[in-house]
C-alpha cells in the first residue's frame with residue numbers, strides 16, 4: 001500500500017498528491033506537519049530525517065524530498081506517460097522540474113509567505129515588489145518554452161510539469177500584478193482541466209478546521 005504523509009496545503013505535498021491522483025493510485029493519506037504535528041516522532045524521523053513533509057512509503061521504501069517522490073511515482077507507475085521512456089525527452093522534463101524548484105521556488109515562496117501566510121495588517125507589498133517583478137521576468141522564460149510545445153517536457157503532461165504546475169495555482173491566484181504570459185496562461189488553463197489538479201492543487205491556501213474537515217470528507 002502506498003502511504004503519503006503531509007498536510008494538503010503544502011505545495012510540496014500537492015506535487016505528490018497531484019501525481020498520485022494523475023496516476024490513479026490507491027493510497028492512504030495522513031495529515032501531518034504544520035498544526036497537525038506528527039513529524040517529530042522517532043517513527044516519522046526514521047522515514048524523513050528532516051522532519052518535513054511530504055514523505056511517502058511504498059512497500060519497503062520510504063522516500064522524502066518531493067521531487068524525488070514525484071520522479072519515483074512517475075517512473076514506477078507512469079512509464080511512457082508521466083515518465084517519458086526516451087532519455088532525451090525525460091531530460092527535458094527533468095530540466096524544467098529543476099528549474100521550477102531552484103529558480104522559481106525562492107521568489108514564489110517569498111511572495112506566497114508575504115501575502116498568504118502574513119496577516120493583512122503586516123503585509124508589505126512594496127517590499128515584495130522586487131520578487132513579484134522577478135517572477136514575471138523568470139516566468140517569461142517558461143512562457144517562451146510553452147510557445148514551442150503544449151507542456152514543458154513536450155506535447156504531453158509529464159513529471160516535469162508538476163513543480164511549476166503546483167506553483168502556478170499560487171501565482172495566478174495571489175493578488176499580485178502579472179505580465180501577460182499567454183502561453184503560460186494557456187498551459188495553466190490546460191492543467192485546471194485535470195481533475196487531479198483541481199482536487200489536490202486548487203485548494204484554499206490556509207483553510208479553517210471546518211474547511212479541512214469538509215475537504216477530507218469530500219476526498220474520503
Ligand SMILES: N[C@@H](CCC(=O)N[C@@H](CS)C(=O)NCC(=O)O)C(=O)O
Pocket residue numbers: 007010011012013032033034039051052053054064065066067
Ligand atoms: N525540499 C523539501 C522541502 C520540504 C518542506 O520544506 N516542507 C515544508 C512544507 S512545504 C514543511 O515540511 N514544513 C514544516 C511543516 O509543514 O511541518 C521537499 O521538496 O520535499
